[in-house]
Amino acid sequence: xxxxxxxxxxxxxxxxxxxxxxxxPISGHTALYxxxxxxxxxxxxxxxxxxxxxxxxxxxxxxxxSAERTGGSVSTLTIQRTQQEDSAVYLCASSPRARQPQHFxxxxxxxxx
Amino acid sequence: xxxxxxxxxxxxxxxxxxxxxxxxxxxxxxDYFLWYKKYPAxxxxxxxxxxxxxxxxxxxRFTVFLNKSxxxxxxxxxxxxxxxxxxxxxxxxxxxxxxxYFGTGTSLxxxx
Numbered sequence: 001x002x003x004x005x006x007x008x009x010x011x012x013x014x015x016x017x018x019x020x021x022x023x024x025p026i027s028g029h030t031a032l033y034x035x036x037x038x039x040x041x042x043x044x045x046x047x048x049x050x051x052x053x054x055x056x057x058x059x060x061x062x063x064x065x066s067a068e069r070t071g072g073s074v075s076t077l078t079i080q081r082t083q084q085e086d087s088a089v090y091l092c093a094s095s096p097r098a099r100q101p102q103h104f105x106x107x108x109x110x111x112x113x
Numbered sequence: 114x115x116x117x118x119x120x121x122x123x124x125x126x127x128x129x130x131x132x133x134x135x136x137x138x139x140x141x142x143x144d145y146f147l148w149y150k151k152y153p154a155x156x157x158x159x160x161x162x163x164x165x166x167x168x169x170x171x172x173x174r175f176t177v178f179l180n181k182s183x184x185x186x187x188x189x190x191x192x193x194x195x196x197x198x199x200x201x202x203x204x205x206x207x208x209x210x211x212x213x214y215f216g217t218g219t220s221l222x223x224x225x
């Protein structure tokens with residue numbers, strides 16, 4: 001079956017622009033996570049969605065970052081007024097339920113010029 | 114504040130030998146631990162997990178050991194194969210929350 005799909009795979013944009021990253025989780029997975037991996041760093045938790053519950057946004061680094069998950073499926077991560085420090089690989093993962101091994105997409109490599 | 118630490122950024126091992134990757138954690142509430150493997154330009158893939166009620170879990174060539182008193186876990190790969198060359202991340206979770214905390218990864222190179 002299809003795995004977690006992320007688009008675009010690469011995004012280059014100018015500082016100050018807004019970007020939107022998309023994640024298609026595995027069908028039926030109720031838990032969805034967004035992570036960020038900066039160069040030489042581990043995976044930094046950003047946000048977590050579980051079913052229809054309110055998302056856990058505790059990892060979002062600033063109010064320029066927001067995410068939504070429509071219909072319990074597709075999720076978009078939006079970064080407004082991008083800064084150079086936002087350059088990283090953004091990874092999405094899903095799992096059948098909370099606290100289960102996650103299936104990751106291949107990520108979106110975001111470069112801010 | 115890094116709650117999960119992988120202090121060895123890289124490791125080289127001869128094919129056929131044992132690879133031992135280490136991970137330390139600071140949060141005593143962590144009760145579920147996982148290892149992921151990551152190839153370049155791909156997302157991490159789940160390898161093996163262990164619950165805090167166990168001290169060992171084995172799956173083929175991969176064994177994870179958990180030492181709760183030392184807040185330490187390790188992944189043993191034996192025998193190591195060139196296809197095992199990848200970055201390995203450990204991750205931990207507490208039953209008080211939904212987050213998984215990841216280490217910074219160890220890059221394993223298995224030399225043929």
